Amino acid sequence: MRRSNVLRAAAVTIAAGVTVALVAVVVRGWGVRSTAVVSAGPAPGAGARGTITVFLVKKGKLVETTRPALPGFELLAINQLAAAPTWDEQSKGLSSEVPVAPLWGRWSGSSEIRVLEVTPALEVKWSRRALGQLACTGEAADVDGGVRVVLTKAPGTPEPPHIRQILSCKNYRDLR
Template sequence: MGRRRAGAAAAAFAVASVLAVAGCGVRPTGILSAGGGPVAHGQASTMTLYLVRGKRLAGVTRPGLAGHPYLPLTQLKKTVTAEERRKGLHTEVDDPFGFSMVAPGTIALAVPGLRFAGGRVVLGRGWSRTELAQLVCTAEAMPGVSTVQVSSWSGEGEAHTMRCDRFSDLLE
């Protein structure tokens, strides 16, 4: 048994020696230049969201983030920047809501407790008309969005198309 192991070890050493000497076909080339380092070009996209000043909506722009098309809607639930606060802006969106792209150019907003009666919007507990306007106007301002459908969070009832101009009395 000992001779077999010794023979196998010698054979493995011989194969390794041959491969090391042959270099597997790779020839030394020295140092090659690969050019300059990577340079980023381009501008960060901007996003528009609607915040509240007093009782009216004001469109503001913030830097966008590539690959995050829904960022403006998620930003409505975040604290405003120090500069926005100095300008008297705040967000009223503090209730949960849902959103999804349901077709090219169409975004669906799901608002808890919302329902429609006789063509009028009946807001659920905790939601204000200003809060709904923030959602609709921000969604409509997103690149590629042409239609905003609003429905109840529960999915009961039908979805209604809303436009920001429905809230023109709230716009600055």
């Protein structure tokens, strides 16, 4: 009985050794060579990304907060308004009154007056605080200043005009 256990253990050990040898031959045959650890540096954009400013609500007042930016997405802050506050922001008592619907932003206008048109995907009701969030976040997105934030109607809204409201952060000073 003991001898059969020893023979069985020896057979398993030999089979494992043969398997390792076969894998090594196959991998080497594919041109895979062993190397030391290769340092590739930090992840793309890690630490190099800036921040965007988003205005959220705390105890009924507009509060400026920052989130990580993505290079090439200068209007990310507008899209972020439609997203729920992060867990960290919620733990600090921050919330948002911006309706949960995708928002699209686009720049237009001249070099003297830039216009940020913001269009919701759906026709939704906007509270005064939500409009303040949109106005202040939109103005913060323009690093050169002199922007006008225009809230347009959702696509497919039948009644004219196309522009719903022209917004300015200064009109919401009482909420800051």
